[in-house]
Amino acid sequence: MSEIHIDILRTRAACGKAAAAYGAERIRAALKSQGQARIIVATGASQFEMLKALVAEPGIDWSRVTGFHLDEYVGLPITHPASFRNYLWKRFVSQLPLPLAAFHFLDAETDPEKECRRVGRLIQAAPIDVAFVGIGENGHLAFNDPPADFKTKQPYLVVDLDAACRKQQLGEGWFPTLKAVPRQAVSMSIRQIMAACAIVCTVPDARKAQAVKDCLAGPVTNRHPASILQEHPDTQVFLDKPAASLLK
Numbered sequence: 473m474s475e476i477h478i479d480i481l482r483t484r485a486a487c488g489k490a491a492a493a494y495g496a497e498r499i500r501a502a503l504k505s506q507g508q509a510r511i512i513v514a515t516g517a518s519q520f521e522m523l524k525a526l527v528a529e530p531g532i533d534w535s536r537v538t539g540f541h542l543d544e545y546v547g548l549p550i551t552h553p554a555s556f557r558n559y560l561w562k563r564f565v566s567q568l569p570l571p572l573a574a575f576h577f578l579d580a581e582t583d584p585e586k587e588c589r590r591v592g593r594l595i596q597a598a599p600i601d602v603a604f605v606g607i608g609e610n611g612h613l614a615f616n617d618p619p620a621d622f623k624t625k626q627p628y629l630v631v632d633l634d635a636a637c638r639k640q641q642l643g644e645g646w647f648p649t650l651k652a653v654p655r656q657a658v659s660m661s662i663r664q665i666m667a668a669c670a671i672v673c674t675v676p677d678a679r680k681a682q683a684v685k686d687c688l689a690g691p692v693t694n695r696h697p698a699s700i701l702q703e704h705p706d707t708q709v710f711l712d713k714p715a716a717s718l719l720k
Contacts, residue, residue: 476688476701477708478719484676484712488521491710495522495602495672496529499537502601502669508536508573512603512660512668513564514614515542515556517644519606520563522674522710526604527567534570540595542605542665543615544578546630546656554646580658584630588658592627595664603668607675610636611683611696615659620697627664631657643679662700671707673698678714685718 481487495511502509513523541560550557557577565575576591610617617634638653647653665671675684687698688709694700701707711719 476704478688478711478716479708480711480713480716482713485521487676487710487712487715488519488523488674489525491522491604491672491674491708492525492529494708494710495604495670496526496532498602498670498672499532503533503536508538509601510538510540510598512540512542512600512605512665513560514605514674515559516606518674518676518680519604521676522604523563523567527564527569534568534572536573538573539565539575540591540600540660541576541578543657543659544580545654546580546584546658548654549581550579554641578628578658580630584656584658588626588628588630595627595660600668601670603665603671605665605671605673607673607680607683607687607698608637609640609679609683610634611687611698612637613662613665613698613700615657616662616697618697619694620662620700622662622694622700624661625663626661629659629661631659633657662697666700666704669706671701671704673701673707673709675709675715676712678717680715681718684711684715689719 481490499509544556548555576594579587615631617637633655641647641653642650686696692699692702
């Protein structure tokens with residue numbers, strides 16, 4: 473098993489800034505060594521500070537960077553406030569000083585299975601240099617809720633969202649009622665995330681503390697999906713103190 477590296481910062485702002493700085497350095501290294509970089513970008517409340525800091529990082533030629541979307545709700549229009557396409561455009565793509573070489577948004581409105589195949593072909597065309605991810609309150613990685621599929625080789629899947637995941641989305645204020653939270657999503661698979669050369673995992677807030685303990689200090693199990701990060705050879709986890717509060 474690989475050793476997972478954990479940085480604990482005082483505040484969530486410091487956590488996001490440190491994660492962005494680390495990820496930016498990996499992007500610069502990829503650009504220097506191979507002339508281009510391919511990244512995966514996560515969404516959700518846990519990524520607010522990280523993305524704000526990442527777009528401000530100097531010395532990155534974003535015109536040579538291709539981005540991939542981690543997950544999206546099935547049937548949700550891009551105009552909805554909870555749409556992750558909307559989120560990524562507003563908080564990342566449109567904020568960059570240079571246009572990206574490409575950003576492959578997930579459109580799961582009409583034919584999610586077809587979209588899985590389309591973006592799956594694109595992401596498997598070349599290795600991913602850096603994957604920016606988080607950990608859900610139920611321990612999910614992307615929208616791979618427990619028990620997650622650790623074996624599938626499909627790069628993207630249509631998945632069912634469990635009750636804990638849907639309650640988190642409601643609790644974070646993305647939807648007005650639990651009934652309004654979609655029951656399905658398109659998600660990058662566990663094996664596709666694990667294929668990234670480097671993984672930068674940003675997890676702030678006390679409400680994630682139990683998931684952090686289960687996934688980073690417990691055994692690797694699909695009941696705690698993000699525990700699989702323990703088996704990745706190059707994963708750096710950034711926590712604020714509340715999120716790390718149950719770790720010894």
